[in-house]
Amino acid sequence: MPPIAQELVELALHMPGLDAAADALAGAVNGAYDAAGPAKQPLKDALNGTWLGHALHPAITDVPIGAWTAALVLDALGERRGARIAVGVGLLGALGAAATGLTDWTDTYGKPRRLGVVHAALNGAATLLYGASWLARGRAHGTGVALSLLGYGIASVSALYGGTMSLDLQIGVNHANATEPPAEETDVAALADVPDGGMKRVDAGGYPVLLVRRGGDIHAIGAVCAHQGGPLDEGTLEGDVVTCPWHGSRFCVRDGGIVSGPAAYPQPAFRATVLDGRIRVVAVEPK
Ligand code: FES
Numbered sequence: 001m002p003p004i005a006q007e008l009v010e011l012a013l014h015m016p017g018l019d020a021a022a023d024a025l026a027g028a029v030n031g032a033y034d035a036a037g038p039a040k041q042p043l044k045d046a047l048n049g050t051w052l053g054h055a056l057h058p059a060i061t062d063v064p065i066g067a068w069t070a071a072l073v074l075d076a077l078g079e080r081r082g083a084r085i086a087v088g089v090g091l092l093g094a095l096g097a098a099a100t101g102l103t104d105w106t107d108t109y110g111k112p113r114r115l116g117v118v119h120a121a122l123n124g125a126a127t128l129l130y131g132a133s134w135l136a137r138g139r140a141h142g143t144g145v146a147l148s149l150l151g152y153g154i155a156s157v158s159a160l161y162g163g164t165m166s167l168d169l170q171i172g173v174n175h176a177n178a179t180e181p182p183a184e185e186t187d188v189a190a191l192a193d194v195p196d197g198g199m200k201r202v203d204a205g206g207y208p209v210l211l212v213r214r215g216g217d218i219h220a221i222g223a224v225c226a227h228q229g230g231p232l233d234e235g236t237l238e239g240d241v242v243t244c245p246w247h248g249s250r251f252c253v254r255d256g257g258i259v260s261g262p263a264a265y266p267q268p269a270f271r272a273t274v275l276d277g278r279i280r281v282v283a284v285e286p287k
Contacts, residue, residue, distance in 0.1 A: 008157065009164050012118040013111065022117045029102050041260055047103040049264035055172040056264070057100035061162065063093025068130065068152055075145050084137045087130055087148060094127040101162075104172060107228070107247045107262045112169045115161050122158035126151040174265040176226035181207040181268060185282040191274050194218070199242065201233035204281050209270055211279065212237065212253040220270035220281045221256040225249060227263035255284075 012018075033040045049056030067090035074083035098120070105116040129151035137144035165171045182205035194200045194213040201223045202209050210223035210232050219240075223232050230246030237243075241259050243250045249263035256267035270281040 005160055005164075008160060009115065012161060013114055015118065018114050018117055021121075022113050025102075025117060025120065026106055026113075029106050033106075044103055045261045047100045048261040049100070050258050050261040052264065053258075053266060054264055055104065057097065057104050058166065058172060060093060060096045060100050064090040064097055064127075065155070065159070066090075067093055068148070068155065071148060072152060075148065080137070080141060083148075084134060084144075087134045087137070091127065091130055091134060094123065094130070098123065098127070104262070108165075108171055112165050112171045115165055115169070116171075119158055119161040119165065122154050122161070126155040126158060129154065171228070172264075174226050175229035176222040176224050176265060176267055178224065178229070179207050181205070181209075181222075181270070181283040183283070185273075185280050187278055187280050189279045191216070191218075191277050191279055194279070199233050199237055201231070202279075204270070209281055210242065210253070210267075211272065211281075212242070216274060218272035218274060218279055219253040220272040221251060221253055222268040225263060226265035226267055227261075232267070 033044060036043055045051060047056060049059075067086045071083045071086035071090065074086055101116075101123075102120065105113070105120070108116055129147050133144045133147035133151060135144075136147060166173065184205075186204045188202040188204050188209060189200065189211065191213070194211050196213055196215060198213065200211045200213075202211055208223035209220050212219040221232075224230075225232055225244040225246065227244065227247060227249050230244040230249075232242050232244055232251070235243045235245045237253070240252050240254050241250050242253050244263070247262050249261055250259035251257065251263070251267045252259055256269035258264075258266050266286075268286070269284045271284050272279055272281045274280075
């Protein structure tokens, strides 16, 4: 990271009152979800991107960034009406980005949690400035454009923090794909070493695999949780569903599919066979 970017990150991480602000914001977000009652989990899954098989937040952030960049260009060309529409589209996208981002953020701790508060505060400030710009453009066009420019600058700094959270601190990426499973069928364990009705973590050519045994039947999926890398072998198994011990994502052990989030990516699945008392696994191509 260039020194200026590193300095901006360090500056944000050492702001006073950051943890208190994070606790207050997390309390508000979790309180809102708790108030949703039975709709809480489906709502969270929808905003995490569980239904999509991909984190939703990074896709939605393109809407305000793209629309506000378009507004910048349209302002430069003197296209007042088009610029105001673009500012409005960006505002709608910003609401979606805030809802998805805050939902992802509530399952973070440490540095990502602290940086996320700064990211959210800056995005909130940029959104307010764009809201004021949209209102001002009807009456005082120059003021509206100036507010947009200020908002664009703040959103750009905020994007640096968002990028750091994703690319450096690995929030929102697929942790189950950190290493590649072996292409060949691989011997991983003796059947007798896996407790009947239980789970065991094994190594398949450097890739961690979770084995689940039912008598002579074996199911196998990636052992590292796609969400943030939690150890699924330390989670709980109920029927065909394993629950991650870190944030409670639930996966089907038969095919690695997500039963509920916050994970947005399914677990890699393996076909397991037993031959002469030994278990062999091979990766199954995703559907
Ligand atoms: S690491 Fe977050 S649910 Fe598994």
